Amino acid sequence: xxxxxxxxxxxxxxxxxxxxxxxxxxxxxxxxxxxxxxxxxxxxxxxxxxxxxxxxxxxxxxxxxxxxxxxxxxxxxxxxxxxxxxxxxxxxxxxxxxxxxxxxxxxxxxxxxxxxxxxxxxxxxxxxxx
Amino acid sequence: xxxxxxxxxxxxxxxxxxxxxxxxxxxxxxxxxxxxxxxxxxxxxxxxxxxxxxxxxxxxxxxxxxxxxxxxxxxxxxxxxxxxxxxxxxxxxxxxxxxxxxxxxxxxxxxxxxxxxxxxxxxxxxxxxxxxxxxxxxxxxxxxxxxxxxxxxxxxxxxxxxxxxxxxxxxxxxxxxxxxxxxxxxxxxxxxxxxxxxxxxxxxxxxxxxxxxxxxxxxxxxxxxxxxxxxxxxxxxxxxxxxxxxxxxxxxxxxx
Numbered sequence: 001x002x003x004x005x006x007x008x009x010x011x012x013x014x015x016x017x018x019x020x021x022x023x024x025x026x027x028x029x030x031x032x033x034x035x036x037x038x039x040x041x042x043x044x045x046x047x048x049x050x051x052x053x054x055x056x057x058x059x060x061x062x063x064x065x066x067x068x069x070x071x072x073x074x075x076x077x078x079x080x081x082x083x084x085x086x087x088x089x090x091x092x093x094x095x096x097x098x099x100x101x102x103x104x105x106x107x108x109x110x111x112x113x114x115x116x117x118x119x120x121x122x123x124x125x126x127x128x129x130x
Numbered sequence: 131x132x133x134x135x136x137x138x139x140x141x142x143x144x145x146x147x148x149x150x151x152x153x154x155x156x157x158x159x160x161x162x163x164x165x166x167x168x169x170x171x172x173x174x175x176x177x178x179x180x181x182x183x184x185x186x187x188x189x190x191x192x193x194x195x196x197x198x199x200x201x202x203x204x205x206x207x208x209x210x211x212x213x214x215x216x217x218x219x220x221x222x223x224x225x226x227x228x229x230x231x232x233x234x235x236x237x238x239x240x241x242x243x244x245x246x247x248x249x250x251x252x253x254x255x256x257x258x259x260x261x262x263x264x265x266x267x268x269x270x271x272x273x274x275x276x277x278x279x280x281x282x283x284x285x286x287x288x289x290x291x292x293x294x295x296x297x298x299x300x301x302x303x304x305x306x307x308x309x310x311x312x313x314x315x316x317x318x319x320x321x322x323x324x325x326x327x328x329x330x331x332x333x334x335x336x337x338x339x340x341x342x343x344x345x346x347x348x349x350x351x352x353x354x355x356x357x358x359x360x361x362x363x364x365x366x367x368x369x370x371x372x373x374x375x376x377x378x379x380x381x382x383x384x385x386x
Binding site for chain 1: 170188189190191192193194196200203204207208211308
């Protein structure tokens with residue numbers, strides 16, 4: 001990898017790392033998700049800054065052009081991250097389903113069921129208004 | 131068997147069924163007077179909840195549309211926490227005949243071991259049930275697969291006209307499939323060693339509204355359920371048995 005390529009890769013990953021830090025600082029990103037991003041960013045940073053390692057990794061997995069190995073690694077991480085988020089979304093879906101059910105059950109319990117004695121309920125509300 | 135102390139609940143899941151839900155509730159009160167009626171209004175944007183309440187049903191109103199699986203599970207949790215012994219599921223579109231609940235009850239009286247009795251359109255001689263060909267094909271594919279998997283004949287796996295006993299209520303309150311749950315529910319029952327029976331019942335054409343399964347969605351429905359069946363076979367079972375804690379359920383909150 002040329003020094004030029006390496007410089008661009010390092011600047012990009014450092015930029016990403018700073019962005020993630022800033023999002024956590026401003027409480028826009030939960031630590032639990034930030035950690036995954038930071039791990040990925042740091043790994044990419046190491047691979048871009050330490051050319052020797054990237055060359056060796058590229059050689060080991062049979063990629064003749066080392067910058068492509070960086071792309072491959074980044075792409076792999078993105079896939080893993082997306083999967084991670086799909087799992088997170090599934091869990092949230094399940095949790096919001098349970099919350100909705102609980103809310104409906106509680107609401108039903110605390111709301112007087114009008115149909116039981118509609119005339120009386122009406123009379124009561126009229127007296128209450130006075 | 132049919133003691134007067136048995137608590138019985140009819141659950142009617144409804145999503146935008148204001149034209150028919152009132153009629154269904156009144157028919158239930160008329161035809162099976164001993165049963166409480168609960169309409170689960172699954173985030174309808176029309177007057178479904180109001181119509182149901184006016185007709186004399188208790189109403190669970192979901193804050194947003196959960197889909198039939200989530201809505202039905204709320205019904206199971208309601209039955210569980212209300213100490214109901216029997217629960218029947220009836221569609222809000224009027225295609226199920228409340229007088230046929232007696233058929234399901236009689237089946238249970240004859241075969242007291244059954245945990246779920248399922249009303250089937252396809253048992254018996256009456257094959258005139260009107261359904262689009264795409265949908266019927268899907269139903270028969272599932273029927274074939276499920277029959278092989280559970281080792282008993284399942285003729286109408288998508289039927290939502292079902293009678294559940296306490297064990298089935300407990301199981302489904304803890305864990306019930308999400309999107310199109312009827313087929314997977316049969317699989318769950320099998321994996322948890324609960325017993326299912328089918329009885330032939332009459333069904334009508336829908337009175338109004340639009341089916342939750344349009345023909346365009348049939349293909350998606352089939353693929354999704356086939357995936358669920360496939361995954362279900364690979365999963366180590368039972369994941370959750372009645373009495374166990376489930377990963378996430380409404381009844382697990384244990385407020386009652």
